[in-house]
Amino acid sequence: MPIISLLDVEDRLRGVGSVALGGMLLENRPSTLVRALIRSGARDLFLCSAPAASWDADVLIGAGLVSRVRIPHISMAGLGLAPHVRGAAEDGSVVFEDCDEAMLLGGYLAASNNAWFQVLDNLGTNDLVDDNPLRVTAGGLVGVAPLRIDVALLHAPLGDEKGNLVHFGSRWADVLMARSARHVIAQVDRVVSTAEAARLGVSIPGYLIDDVVETPFGAHPLGSVGSYAADLEHLADYQAQVKAGGFADYLAQRCHVDHDAYVAGLPAARLRELEMAGC
Numbered sequence: 320m321p322i323i324s325l326l327d328v329e330d331r332l333r334g335v336g337s338v339a340l341g342g343m344l345l346e347n348r349p350s351t352l353v354r355a356l357i358r359s360g361a362r363d364l365f366l367c368s369a370p371a372a373s374w375d376a377d378v379l380i381g382a383g384l385v386s387r388v389r390i391p392h393i394s395m396a397g398l399g400l401a402p403h404v405r406g407a408a409e410d411g412s413v414v415f416e417d418c419d420e421a422m423l424l425g426g427y428l429a430a431s432n433n434a435w436f437q438v439l440d441n442l443g444t445n446d447l448v449d450d451n452p453l454r455v456t457a458g459g460l461v462g463v464a465p466l467r468i469d470v471a472l473l474h475a476p477l478g479d480e481k482g483n484l485v486h487f488g489s490r491w492a493d494v495l496m497a498r499s500a501r502h503v504i505a506q507v508d509r510v511v512s513t514a515e516a517a518r519l520g521v522s523i524p525g526y527l528i529d530d531v532v533e534t535p536f537g538a539h540p541l542g543s544v545g546s547y548a549a550d551l552e553h554l555a556d557y558q559a560q561v562k563a564g565g566f567a568d569y570l571a572q573r574c575h576v577d578h579d580a581y582v583a584g585l586p587a588a589r590l591r592e593l594e595m596a597g598c
Contacts, residue, residue: 341473377401426466431498471500478507482525487545548596
């Protein structure tokens with residue numbers, strides 16, 4: 320289980336076809352790995368996630384990397400709409416598959432269990448299933464086919480050199496995505512000893528993780544539960560910059576730079592505030 324660099328990550332992501340993003344909405348999202356994905360030159364991606372995504376999905380769509388999306392909800396939470404999503408849907412540059420949480424998670428469940436079909440009746444489906452092209456029927460059962468993905472990108476506050484991850488709070492759908500992916504890369508804010516990970520409680524075991532990269536404040540501008548809160552000021556500025564036609568500048572300043580330069584460009588006082596808010 321190697322601890323790898325972000326340059327190694329970029330090499331691994333070149334030519335990838337499908338990507339799943341871990342975390343949920345504004346928490347535990349793999350933001351640094353998303354920036355590495357942008358730098359890798361990947362294109363024409365099928366993108367999925369937990370049932371709710373935010374900045375990470377929006378910036379990939381805005382950068383032109385994504386052709387198809389299977390995520391029920393993408394927004395900036397209380398800040399409002401994700402600025403690229405509506406335009407991409409309206410101009411047809413990205414196909415947004417109709418799905419609810421049950422159809423998405425059912426796909427992960429089928430893949431993680433090596434099954435050809437996951438029954439949906441017990442997962443709380445709604446009328447999105449009716450006449451949905453993702454819908455699979457077998458006899459009198461309604462379900463969904465397995466959702467297998469090339470790479471899952473995850474975030475955890477802590478991890479060790481064996482790939483064991485430590486979360487403070489929910490793992491959301493991260494375990495399902497890890498089991499559904501051919502390759503799993505996890506970013507962690509800090510690498511700790513295996514003994515320390517065991518003492519704190521391993522949330523995702525290392526046998527599901529292929530690579531670990533250490534990225535302090537790696538989830539920024541989103542949050543890392545138990546470590547720092549999402550930076551709502553940054554997200555509001557991002558929305559405003561996109562709406563003003565400044566997205567190319569945002570990419571150049573915030574995504575086409577290495578992680579050390581990215582963190583160095585964040586005010587130290589602001590990072591302390593986010594840490595205090597996230598504890």
